[in-house]
Each structure stands twice: as structure tokens, then as C-alpha cells.
Amino acid sequence: MKNRLAVALALALGLTAPLFAADKAATAAPAAAKADMSHNPFAKPSTLPFQYPAFDKIKNEHFVPAMEAGMTEQRAEMDAIADAKDAPTFDNTIVAMEKSGQLLNRATTVFFNLSGANTNDDIEKIQAEMAPKLSAHQDAIALNAKLFARIQALYDKRDTLGLDAEGKRLIERYYTDFVRAGAKLNDADKTKLKEMNAELASLQTQFSQNLLKENNASAIVVDSKDELKGLSDAAIAGAAEAAKQRKLEGKYVIALQNTSGQPALAQLENRAVRERLQKASVNRASHGGDFDTRAIVAKVAKLRAERAALLGYENHAAYTLEDETAKTVKAVNDRLAQLAPPAVANAKKEAAELQAMIDKEKGGFQLAPWDWSFYAEKVRAEKYSFDQNQLRPYFELDNVLKNGVFFAANKLYGISFKERKDLPVYNPDVRVFDVTDANGKPLAIFLVDYYARDNKRGGAWMNEYVSQSGLFGTHPVVANHLNIPKPPKGEPTLLSFDEVNTAFHEFGHALHGMFSNVKYPRFSGTSVPRDFVEYPSQVNEMWATWPEVLKNYAKHYKTGEAIPQELVDKVLAAEKFNQGFATTEYLGAALLDQSWHQIKASQAPEAAGVLDFEAAALKKAGVDFAPVPPRYRSAYFSHIMGGYAAGYYAYIWSEVLDADSVEWFKENGGLQRKNGDHFRQTLLSRGGSEDAMQLFKDFRGRDPDVKPLLERRGLTAK
Numbered sequence: 001m002k003n004r005l006a007v008a009l010a011l012a013l014g015l016t017a018p019l020f021a022a023d024k025a026a027t028a029a030p031a032a033a034k035a036d037m038s039h040n041p042f043a044k045p046s047t048l049p050f051q052y053p054a055f056d057k058i059k060n061e062h063f064v065p066a067m068e069a070g071m072t073e074q075r076a077e078m079d080a081i082a083d084a085k086d087a088p089t090f091d092n093t094i095v096a097m098e099k100s101g102q103l104l105n106r107a108t109t110v111f112f113n114l115s116g117a118n119t120n121d122d123i124e125k126i127q128a129e130m131a132p133k134l135s136a137h138q139d140a141i142a143l144n145a146k147l148f149a150r151i152q153a154l155y156d157k158r159d160t161l162g163l164d165a166e167g168k169r170l171i172e173r174y175y176t177d178f179v180r181a182g183a184k185l186n187d188a189d190k191t192k193l194k195e196m197n198a199e200l201a202s203l204q205t206q207f208s209q210n211l212l213k214e215n216n217a218s219a220i221v222v223d224s225k226d227e228l229k230g231l232s233d234a235a236i237a238g239a240a241e242a243a244k245q246r247k248l249e250g251k252y253v254i255a256l257q258n259t260s261g262q263p264a265l266a267q268l269e270n271r272a273v274r275e276r277l278q279k280a281s282v283n284r285a286s287h288g289g290d291f292d293t294r295a296i297v298a299k300v301a302k303l304r305a306e307r308a309a310l311l312g313y314e315n316h317a318a319y320t321l322e323d324e325t326a327k328t329v330k331a332v333n334d335r336l337a338q339l340a341p342p343a344v345a346n347a348k349k350e351a352a353e354l355q356a357m358i359d360k361e362k363g364g365f366q367l368a369p370w371d372w373s374f375y376a377e378k379v380r381a382e383k384y385s386f387d388q389n390q391l392r393p394y395f396e397l398d399n400v401l402k403n404g405v406f407f408a409a410n411k412l413y414g415i416s417f418k419e420r421k422d423l424p425v426y427n428p429d430v431r432v433f434d435v436t437d438a439n440g441k442p443l444a445i446f447l448v449d450y451y452a453r454d455n456k457r458g459g460a461w462m463n464e465y466v467s468q469s470g471l472f473g474t475h476p477v478v479a480n481h482l483n484i485p486k487p488p489k490g491e492p493t494l495l496s497f498d499e500v501n502t503a504f505h506e507f508g509h510a511l512h513g514m515f516s517n518v519k520y521p522r523f524s525g526t527s528v529p530r531d532f533v534e535y536p537s538q539v540n541e542m543w544a545t546w547p548e549v550l551k552n553y554a555k556h557y558k559t560g561e562a563i564p565q566e567l568v569d570k571v572l573a574a575e576k577f578n579q580g581f582a583t584t585e586y587l588g589a590a591l592l593d594q595s596w597h598q599i600k601a602s603q604a605p606e607a608a609g610v611l612d613f614e615a616a617a618l619k620k621a622g623v624d625f626a627p628v629p630p631r632y633r634s635a636y637f638s639h640i641m642g643g644y645a646a647g648y649y650a651y652i653w654s655e656v657l658d659a660d661s662v663e664w665f666k667e668n669g670g671l672q673r674k675n676g677d678h679f680r681q682t683l684l685s686r687g688g689s690e691d692a693m694q695l696f697k698d699f700r701g702r703d704p705d706v707k708p709l710l711e712r713r714g715l716t717a718k
């Protein structure tokens with residue numbers, strides 16, 4: 001996942017992707033509230049290398065004054081541009097806008113990164129307070145008629161301004177951003193839009209805060225070690241430790257990951273415990289109680305539909321997809337409809353195999369969702385004679401990171417990494433690396449924040465603290481976040497194969513940020529369409545199992561012995577295993593997302609109807625196969641409450657490009673500098689400075705082909 005945090009709130013609403021961070025409330029803060037900024041660490045760019053944030057100096061009380069002052073400053077900058085007597089020029093309007101809002105950007109970037117990775121009560125309160133204000137600030141800029149008139153004037157004569165391609169594209173981007181944000185609405189509708197945006201911003205904040213609390217509250221408590229049979233000693237020790245932290249000494253706590261499926265389900269032998277865990281997971285935030293999100297989900301769907309109508313679109317999906325490489329609702333629906341039937345058919349075949357295993361063991365029950373992973377492991381063990389747990393000893397965290405992720409990047413791009421301990425971090429588990437380019441020049445700073453914490457949201461994502469831009473001469477400061485359970489003190493961190501893949505995936509996003517070589521911040525790194533941004537990260541996953549890479553990092557944590565070739569072969573052979581399940585649960589979520597965003601406001605259910613709406617949507621799309629619930633259910637589907645609204649299809653959409661690019665690497669000799677350099681030059685360094693699909697063609701030499709994806713997922717007609 002890729003998080004664009006500086007503008008997370010506004011963007012999460014799916015409104016637009018302007019880079020002028022976020023905005024200030026239309027009403028100025030009362031003079032009395034004007035805080036002293038002289039000792040605020042956000043007042044000036046950080047003096048640390050590459051403007052790395054001074055985490056040791058940043059305190060919770062600095063955020064609100066910095067954001068307020070930042071909004072005031074940017075508002076003044078924008079007013080000066082809008083009210084200028086001089087005729088609009090590229091420099092006095094567009095570039096001036098690019099340069100505005102730096103204080104606000106510094107403060108919101110750190111703030112939203114920390115609200116995801118390391119939140120606390122103060123940050124939550126600030127977020128709830130600031131969300132509508134930031135949304136209003138953004139609207140105040142986007143709906144400023146004088147400002148838009150200048151952009152429009154430049155847009156109309158953009159071909160005659162003597163600009164280079166990136167400059168011309170920047171004008172077009174600003175024009176589109178403003179129009180999509182409502183610049184062409186009449187005043188009455190602009191007022192309505194502002195109210196909707198503010199309300200959506202508040203609802204979205206509530207959703208994420210409810211969900212974090214609900215996730216913690218839904219962790220299951222197990223009384224005896226006996227019931228945890230099947231889990232590794234390390235996992236049991238972790239569960240005991242988690243219980244201790246919750247003052248439940250002597251018991252065991254299994255925390256929830258953010259997906260419907262839970263990793264422990266693959267190992268827990270006790271069926272009743274599995275059932276409890278699975279039910280706690282899928283009923284999350286929809287069983288009543290303080291943190292139930294159904295009312296929020298229903299309200300957001302309705303408001304988004306109303307807003308889309310106000311902006312002249314059929315529905316929210318139509319509004320969102322227009323600005324993606326997919327372009328239309330039909331294109332997305334067609335792709336999902338093409339994939340769903342074969343995926344479900346595969347899942348049903350897999351279910352039959354699992355049922356056969358249950359019957360062979362005289363289980364005497366029908367396969368239920370909480371049985372899937374457990375029996376899938378058994379079938380995997382039988383068919384490919386290995387289980388996932390055999391792999392863990394070869395996937396020690398430091399090995400995976402340095403001898404896997406970094407090693408592959410070094411081979412492909414010539415970049416190297418050196419850990420440094422002198423820079424401040426927001427949590428002692430965070431590690432910092434200098435990244436040096438092939439030519440010996442400093443390239444970026446990379447933060448690694450891999451461990452799960454109660455105050456960190458679920459899932460994995462990349463974000464940036466500083467984005468590359470030629471205009472400012474800035475270098476990237478990029479972070480990767482995972483949620484790997486932290487082992488008890490002194491124990492090694494042994495990853496699952498999934499977690500290894502995720503580390504490579506997120507690092508693919510990181511490379512996209514680090515290699516950025518554009519002039520304007522608006523186009524930096526991962527500022528590309530949502531349904532394109534997952535593509536480079538997915539490509540990077542290919543190196544996790546590339547023999548030369550795998551051999552280099554997959555070494556037994558005790559003996560240092562390389563993973564046996566036999567086991568490698570089995571891992572590779574098993575890659576298509578369980579793909580029916582994986583594709584079906586993914587498509588379930590993607591179709592659910594589209595259903596919520598292809599409705600008119602009048603079709604949005606009330607809170608009590610959310611689960612029925614969900615069931616009907618899955619049934620209609622033909623993905624209502626009970627043993628395989630969608631990867632996320634509506635009540636805990638953070639992606640679509642945030643920036644992936646109507647955009648969760650993007651993963652499989654990008655995977656077409658990914659699978660086709662993997663073929664290119666294979667055709668051209670795989671892990672080689674010349675290949676990495678070609679990918680970097682044509683695509684990774686270009687950010688959003690050129691049309692995304694053109695970048696793909698520049699890299700691949702032709703249009704994308706869907707075949708490699710179908711083969712990879714076992715979806716070719718048989």
C-alpha cells in the first residue's frame with residue numbers, strides 16, 4: 001500500500017490529489033490563539049541531513065500551532081497569487097503555487113505519518129479537531145475563483161508558453177485538480193461542497209480511530225496454553241507477552257491483523273479457538289458497541305454519492321476512475337467480471353480438496369471459513385511436502401532486509417545502504433539507513449518501521465517525510481511500515497513468506513520515491529494514478545523468490561546454512577497453490593468497494609442495512625462463496641474509507657502491468673544492472689511527470705498484455 005500522507009485527509013476523501021497539502025479554515029484563527037512559532041521545530045526546514053524530521057524535538061503540542069500557522073501562511077501566499085496585478089505567468093502562478101504551503105506541508109507530513117505509525121490520545125484528538133479545518137483550508141484554495149481564473153488563462157494558452165513537457169503537464173494537472181475539486185461550481189454549490197468535504201473529513205477520522213480501538217478490543221483472550229496447540233513456541237510466548245501488557249497475566253492474547261483472515265488460523269489445531277478468532281475478525285466493528293463503524297460507512301457512501309452528483313458525475317466511482325488509468329466504471333467492471341468466475345471456480349476446486357482432507361481425517365464437519373488456512377497448510381504439506389513454518393527459520397528479519405531486499409536493489413540499481421544511529425527516531429524500533437547511489441552520491445534516507453504495535457494501524461505501507469524535487473533541491477526521506485509481531489526479548493524475528501513478500505513490495509514503493517528525478521513536487525515519486533502506483537511495488541516482489549536473491553538471504557538463523565534447493569523448488573512450485581482463495585477474497589473486497597461507490601445517494605443503506613448491502617453486493621457479483629469471505633468487510637475496510645475509495649481494484653489492475661514487466665525482466669536476463677537501470681530511467685525516476693501508461697510503454701516497448709497475469713493466477717480457461 002502506498003500512503004500519501006501529507007494530504008492524507010483530503011485525499012482520503014478521494015476528492016482530488018492536489019499537492020498543496022491541505023488547507024486552512026475559511027475563518028481565521030482568533031488572534032489570541034496565535035501561538036508563538038519561534039521554538040516550534042516545524043517553523044523552519046529541519047537542519048538534519050536531507051531535512052530529516054527532528055523527531056527528538058517534535059512534541060504533540062507543536063502540531064496544532066504549526067498547522068494553524070501553516071494554513072495562515074499558505075492562505076496568504078495563495079491570496080497574493082490570486083490578487084496579483086500582473087498578468088498570470090507560469091512562474092507567478094503555477095510555480096508560485098508549487099512553492100506555497102511549505103510550513104503546512106512539513107507539519108502535516110510528520111503528523112499524518114505518525115498518526116498512522118505511532119499514534120496516541122493527543123494525536124487522535126488533534127486529528128479529530130484538525131480534519132475538518134484542513135479540509136476547509138483545501139477547499140478555500142481549490143474554490144478560489146480568482147486563482148482558478150489565472151490557472152484557466154494559462155491552461156488555455158499552454159501550448160504557446162514555451163514550456164518543457166513537465167511544465168506544460170504541470171499546468172494541465174493544476175487545471176484538472178481544480179476542476180475536479182469543484183472550481184467550476186456556482187457559489188451555492190461550492191458552499192454545499194465545502195460542507196460535505198468537512199463532514200467527510202470528520203467521518204473518516206472517526207472511522208480510523210474507531211477501528212484502531214476496535215482492533216485492540218477484539219483481540220481474543222485464551223485461557224490455557226493447551227488451546228494454542230499448533231502455534232510455535234515463539235508465537236505462544238508472544239501471546240503470553242501480549243496478555244501481560246494488557247494486565248492479563250497467565251493468559252494469552254491473539255491480536256488481530258487488519259485482514260479478514262488471521263495468520264494464526266493456519267496453525268491453531270483447536271477448531272473452537274479458530275472459530276472464535278475468525279468471528280472476532282469478520283464481525284469487527286459491526287456487532288454494536290462503542291466502536292461500531294456501520295453508521296459511518298453508510299454515511300460516507302451516501303455523502304460521496306451526493307458529492308459526485310454535485311460535481312456532475314453518475315457516482316463516486318465514475319468521478320474517481322476518470323482520473324485513473326482505468327478511466328471508466330465500465331473498464332473496471334469488465335475487468336473484475338472477467339476475473340471473478342474463474343477465480344471462484346478455482347476456489348471451489350480448492351475447497352473440495354480441503355474437504356477431502358477433512359473427511360480423510362474423519363473430521364466430520366463442513367469446511368468453514370476458519371478451517372481454510374489450517375487445511376490449506378495440510379494440503380500444501382501433502383502436495384508440496386512443506387509447510388510455511390519450515391520456512392521461517394530461513395527468513396530472519398535482518399537477513400531478509402540486508403541480504404535480500406537491499407541485496408536485490410544493489411544488484412539491479414547499484415545502490416547501497418548503511419545503517420546510521422545518530423538520527424532521532426519516534427520509536428526505538430525504527431531503523432534508519434543512508435542510501436548511496438551507484439555513482440557514490442547520497443541518494444535518500446530510508447526508515448524501516450517493521451514491528452506491530454498497539455498504536456500503529458494495521459497492514460503495510462510506504463510514506464515519505466520529504467519528497468524529491470528539483471525545484472526545492474530536496475532528496476527523498478522514505479519510510480516502510482510493516483506489522484510483524486515482535487518476538488520476546490532475545491528471540492530472533494522470523495518472518496512468514498507473506499511478510500517477506502510484503503517487505504519486498506513496500507520497498508518497491510520506496511524505490512519509486514527514492515529514484516524520483518523530477519522538477520516539480522506535484523510529480524514527485526509515487527504521485528501517479530492510484531491504479532498505477534501499486535505496479536512498481538508489485539514488480540519488486542519478483543526478487544523475493546529470484547534464485548540468486550533467495551539464496552543470498554534465506555539462511556538458517558542458527559546455522560547460517562542456505563535454504564536447501566529442494567525446499568526452494570517446493571516454494572516455487574507451490575506459488576500457484578491457494579490462488580483461487582487469494583484471488584476470490586481479493587475480488588470480493590474489490591467488488592464490494594465498487595458496489596459502495598457505484599450507487600446513487602438514494603440507494604445508500606442505513607447503518608442497520610450495511611451488512612445486507614454487503615451480502616447483496618457479493619451475491620450479485622457472484623463472489624458470495626461462504627468459505628472465502630472478502631479480504632476486508634465493509635466495517636473494517638480502511639482502504640476504501642481512505643484514499644483507495646473506488647480504487648481497491650487497483651491492485652489487480654496494476655498486476656497486469658506487473659506480470660507483464662516480470663516477463664520483460666525474465667526475457668532480458670533478470671537480475672542485472674542494465675535491466676534495473678532501464679526500469680529506473682524509463683519509469684521509476686519519472687514519477688507523475690508523464691502519462692502513466694506512456695511510461696509503461698517506454699519501459700516495455702508496447703502496450704500491456706493481460707496474459708501473464710491470467711497465467712500467474714491460474715485464471716486461463718481450461
Ligand SMILES: [Zn+2]
Binds near residue numbers: 001505509534537
Ligand atoms: Zn503497495
